[in-house]
Each structure stands twice: as C-alpha cells, then as structure tokens.
Amino acid sequence: MKVMLLSRPGQPLSLVERTLPAPAAGEVLLRVAACGVCRTDLHVLDGELPQAHYPIVPGHEIVGTVEAVGEGVASPRVGEQVGVPWLGETCGTCFYCRHDQENLCDNPVFTGCSRDGGYATHVLAKAAFCLALPKALYPDAAQAAPLLCAGLIGGRALSLAGDGERIGLYGFGAAAHLLIQVATSQGRQVCAFTREGDAEAQAFALSLGATWAGASTQRPPFELDAAIIFAPSGELVPLALRAVRKGGSVVCGGIHMSDIPGFPYRLLWEERRLVSVANLTRHDGHAFLAAAASAKVVSHVRRYALEQANEALDDLRRGALQGAAVLIP
C-alpha cells in the first residue's frame, strides 16, 4: 500500500510504501476510493492541534470499500462502501460518552490526526465508527468524500444555530458550499460572507442559492437569526455578533481559530449566544447524510492524484479552490 506521510509539522508529505496490514478485532481494512482534503489537515500540517501524533497519514473524509474485516465485525461487510469521518473511536465509558456527547469524549481517537487516515491507498478503521455509504446512493466516491467532514461538521453547526430562517455563513469554502444547499432546501435564506473582494467566491455562493453575498466586514441586508463561522479568523466573531439579532447565535465551526479580538459587551448583550462546535457524533453523521440525500446536495470537487496531496493542501491554503479538494488514490 502507499501512503502520503507527514513526518513532522511543517514538512511536505512524502510518498511511502508500506506492507498491507491485517485488521485487528473490531477493525476493517478499506481500499480508499477517495479522501477529501479538509482545512483541519492544514492545522495538522502546521502543528496547531495538541491532539495530533506524528508521524501521521492525514485525511479524515475517507470513502472506501471494505477489503477485510477483523474478528467480531458483523458490519460493514466485505465489498460494502463506507465513509470514515474525523471521529475514529471513543472510549465509551467517560462522562461524555455516557451522556450522548461522544463528540466530547475524554479519550477520543481522531482519524488522520491521532490515527492514520486516508491519504493512502488503504486504511484501517474501527468498524463501529464507519458510516454506511451504499454505492447505489453514492456512486461517485469523490462526490461523497467532502460530506464526511465539511458536510457533517457543517450539519452539526447548523443544528446548534437553531431553526432560524436567516443564516449567515462566514467563509465560503468546502463546508459552506454543502451547507447552503441543505439550508436553502429547508426554506432558509443564506447570506454568504467572504474575504474582501473575493468576487469569485461570492458569485459561487449566489449560484448555489445565497440571498446575498458580500465581504465579511459588510452588514447583510437584514438581521440574521444565526451565523456560522467556518473561516479560522477570530476577528470574524465580533463582526458576526454584530450581524445577528437579539437572542441570535454565532457558531464557530472550526477546530482552530486565531485569537478573538476584544469587543464591546453590547455585541453579546440581549441574549446573543456564542458557541463552538467540536467534532461530531455518529448520530450527526447519520442525520447529515440523510439531510444531504433529501436535499440532493452536489459537492463541487477538484480531483487530485494521491501523489498530489501537497499541491491540494497548497491550493486549499491559498484559497485557490471553489468547493472541495479530493485525493483519488
């Protein structure tokens, strides 16, 4: 098998040959059909996540076919297509696992961060944390890959944002381009906020159904019920708080963000809420995949060969992509 390995933060990934492993009890061995490139991978690359172990094979938006199963695995079966998301495994016994908040588990394993991920031809995964992606519903693995993080985390952020009708999305990349399709299918209006002068991203948002698109420093044409921030810039927090109505919510959807600058208390006053989204639960996975299927979400992807992982990461960092980058081994 081949992997793109990150030896330590700040290094480019390098192509490495490995012996094909046998799945241990509770594991499956997948042949990777596609693996999405997520902004979180850049944080792993830059050494910004305390959870990360090195050396590591990044990648946590994996679509693959089961090639072998370990002892005790009844599902998925050999030949079935599944998705492997960021949440690779939880302890099952901590306070959070026992209280239906496995996304906050005290001893989690994260795919492509603390266990090897999908920038590879093959990957091992815990069977119980794989999500079903039947080939009949998801014939194109590259299309399905971004749903597994950009989609799922966006879905969790939207549920924390509440059921308001007017939603702002700050940062219009892989997550926002999927989420806008779900939100508009639910009858919501979406305002898209991008970097100043990013006419291309604004046009992309409008083409996907945004009611309004503009720079993040601009005021939207109406007060928002909620805003979700996908861009990793803390300076967006006061801007988003300023744009939401009384009692509205601002949800930070990223795993890492630059420092939030000081802001006047009146921006938070009147019961505005500021929350972050951490990881996902398996329930989020099933719920989002169902919502995406009923909204007939279409992922806009740019495909790269496995060996082009560095190029894909670079394009994502430079904002040179519309939608999502996906590696095809």
Ligand SMILES: [Zn+2]
């Ligand atoms: Zn736990």
Ligand SMILES: [Zn+2]
């Ligand atoms: Zn991700």
